[in-house]
Amino acid sequence: MSTPLSRFPHLRQDFAASLVVFLVALPLCVGVAVASGVPAELGLVTGIVGGLVTGMLPGSSLQVSGPAAGLTVLVFEAVDTYGLPALGVIVLATGVLQLVMGALRLGRWFRAMSISVIEGMLAGIGLVLIAGQLYAAAGLEAPDSGLGKVTGLPGAALDALGSTEALASAGVAAGTVAVMVLWRRMPRPAGAVPGALTAVLLATAVTLAFGMPVATVEVRGLFDSVQPPGADAFGALAGIGFLGTILAFALISSAESLFSAAAVDRLHTGPPTRYNSELMAQGAGNTVCGLLGALPMTAVIVRSSANVRAGARTKASRVLHGVWLLLFAALLPSALALIPLPALAGILIHAGWKLIPFRELGALWRAHRGEALVLVVTAVSIVTVNMFEGVLIGLALSVAKTAWEASHSRVEVRDEGAGPVRVHLSGNATFLRLPRILDVLESLPRDRPVELDLTGLHHLDHACRTALGHWAERHGATGTPPVKLTDGTPDEGSTAVTVP
Secondary structure: OOHHHHHHHOOHHHHHHHHHHHHHHHHHHHHHHHHHOOOOOHHHHHHHHHOOOOOOOOOOOOOOEEEEEHHHHHHHHHHHHHHHHHHHHHHHHHHHHHHHHHHHOOHHHHOOOHHHHHHHHHHHHHHHHHHHHHHHHHOOOOOOOHHHHHOOHHHHHHHOOOHHHHHHHHHHHHHHHHHHHHHOOOOOHHHHHHHHHHHHHHHHHHHHOOOOOOOOOOOOOHHHHHOOOOOOOOOHHHHHHHHHHHHHHHHHHHHHHHHHHHHHHHHOOOOOOOHHHHHHHHHHHHEEEEEHOOOEEEOOOHHHHHHHHHOOOOOHHHHHHHHHHHHHHHHHHHHHHHHHHHHHHHHHHHHHOOOOOOOHHHHHHHHOOHHHHHHHHHHHHHHHOOOHHHHHHHHHHHHHHHHHHHOEEOOOOOOOOOOOOEEEEEEOOOOHHHHHHHHHHHHOOOOEEEEEEEEEEEEEOOHHHHHHHHHHHHOOOOOOEEEEEEEEEEEEEEEEEEEO
């Protein structure tokens, strides 16, 4: 007779891991929702869908999906621009686009994206998130733009210093960050409790015990918060800006999910991620979230790594974490009203700080300064412009840098004083290096024969080949012997060609 343990041999490990992930996810789901400018319950809805829908599907067995701090800035801008009813349409369209990309097997192509652009994107998100949540920590209203958030901080600090309520609120946020930082050093069994949950519980207890004048989470109720998009909301699909927002959601959430999958695969020895299947699983989850009017989801490295470290062995742990989130949202929704908003701001300030790759940037600057420049420019562009255009600027700079490096060429001139001048080209001769190559060739003596050796070239593009032919014709037109060109190809070997 079979028992549950015989049918599910890893149930005990997965059950324990699911509780850990639930405790990690709960404050993050609520915090991301509040920071995104939507009802707190919608963050729980996305976490539930991430567990019960995406968690059941194939792709990655151990990574956990839900609302992510990395999309907070983008969601806030979308809600501020188009309104909350349009969010469901954006998330629904994002999910459908991800399903299409997965069906077309485009998931693996996200692995070809520049790491510097991805890290720059996360750093830019982290900077905007920290700047915005510093206002929320003091109970102040933040400016709309990322640059405005940063430049307005000195004035906000002066305003906070003159207000007892703002100082009390900022103290709760600072205490929350301090607990999260120090809690990692706590020995077990206390250290096994997630730091974010501990910080929120302590902040709630302190504010209640001392009657501190800080704002708390506004509770609407799960069913009142879930608002499927109406027919009117789909009219925004005719706008170019709206479509651009959908594209930004799809690309950024897909990239974050698949890069998270690659990171999680390095943490365990189980089956590796199937990228196209994972992209479709994320698409299915976002489609359901869109139909419910909830936040978009991505795979989240914090929850995923907690799942692995807690001993999860199968996808059952992430499905069960969705069950616990559903039970909490259904049975204890009023508990959310006790959570102080500055405590959630502190959690997101800590999350934003972890998005900025300080160590990686230092190592990158020492080894690959071009890549470090791409990272910094991407981050600064996101802060000063916006998310989508900032990522496009980073991608454009990365492509330009790669093209420049790929076109590296070397020109060697040997002139022994008598006989022909020998010129040897090596590397990759492209139009980007053409001005330098022509400068060297045009500086050669016009009355001497020239032997041009191209056998060292890995690539010679059409622009360079045409320009070299024109130069050879002009050089031979002065009465000197025709240029002797040695051009080797993989198929024909090295051949001597005289260019008239």
